[in-house]
Amino acid sequence: MENPSPIESPFKIAIIGGGLAGILLAIGLSSRDISVQIYEAAPTFAETSAGIGFGPNAVRAMTLLDPRIRAAYESLKTENSWESKRNIWFDFRRGWGQIPELLTELKMGHESEGGGNVLRARFMEELVKLLPVKTAEFGKNLSRVDDEGDSVRLWFQDGTQRTTDAVVGCDGIRSVVRKFLLGQDNPASQAVFSGVYAYRGLIQMDTAIDAVGEELALNSQVYVGNDGDLVTYPIEGGSLLNVVAFRKHDVDTWNHPKWIVDYPQGKLMKDFEGWGSIPLSLLKLLDKPQAWALFEMPSISSYSMGRITLLGDAAHGSTSHAGAGAGMAVEDALVLTNMLADPRVHLFSDIAQVFAVYSMVRHPRTQRLVRHSRESGMLFQLRKPGVEDDLRKLKEDLQNRQLWIWDINLKNHLERAKIELSKVLNEKRKV
Structure with a gap:
């Protein structure tokens, strides 16, 4: 059955990039009757044929963002095959010697919130089915973004232009939106x-x-x-x-x-x-x-400026040793979606406040991930200072390493965003 057309909302959001982050955000917004349009440079939705993992935090975020996303994930996910290993993130083993000695195993927590692995391309196919029709325009290579005050103008390499009320850069580690947000010559504008x-x-x-x-x-x-x-x-x-x-x-x-x-x-x-x-x-x-x-991505002080913001890898692209980059994008989409759908957000000028609070709430956690993932890579490669090839210290370091990622209370996280949004909106209304 054909998906319904988007319902008109008080404002419209342009999403630059049709990867997983952009599609997740579009599903969340459209399911809350917020008008969205994806602009994707490629001729169609496409992902690499590679695996991707999601932890318990990401699985909970999927459910809160849109239960259909969780259902799509559950239909595709693969867990460890042995029952005794079902809720283990990874077994860590020695890579040298004839027998790959088991050093330790990392548990993910309660099974109902456990993570799993999917093929990126297959997951993308299922998510696209959840988008309203005509949500995406393809072959749209962004060349310029102008915040004109009453609207944001998008310029594309094919000579076309579009106007919108706000822009979310979901265009990944090579983000073009980030360059316009920070300035082309800013060293932090590129990975x-x-x-x-x-x-x-x-x-x-x-x-x-x-x-x-x-x-x-x-x-x-x-x-x-x-x-x-x-x-x-x-x-x-x-x-x-x-x-x-x-x-x-x-x-x-x-x-x-x-x-x-x-x-x-x-x-x-x-x-x-x-x-x-x-x-x-x-x-x-x-x-x-x-x-x-x-x-x-280098650290930056804010992901937002006016009615332009960044989400996912465009904001905080990291290496993959924490297995949490995609999961953080789900969390980003959840927070931003809930804030834009807040009934108190009804003026075009409110969007800048939403984006500023979104950045403030998400920045500490996502920047920590960039540092954490880099350090995890050093740990796994026996070159983390203070640990190196000391296997006893390595096992101790591994034991609780992922808990801060997995154990987040997302409802409290959303409540904090709501409280901060109340502060800035109340202050704005006084002016």
């Missing part, structure tokens, strides 16, 4: 290389089981090692094994013009020379290896 790159690939599960056995293939693993770590987890109902091999770069800069570079198999194997037979047997199965340079 910086993290010093790490990753090889990604999918392996048929039967092949993976033949290589490493059922326990290691059917359940999520992190193999730690000097200057590198290997992450594996099942997706697609356990039919595929998602593999990500992270490696510290020899230099601090990424000098390739592209962020994804074809590397020969020999380069991959040399990067993990000296590792144990189990990790190496999986790496040998990666066909046509590509190195993905990992970038992160």
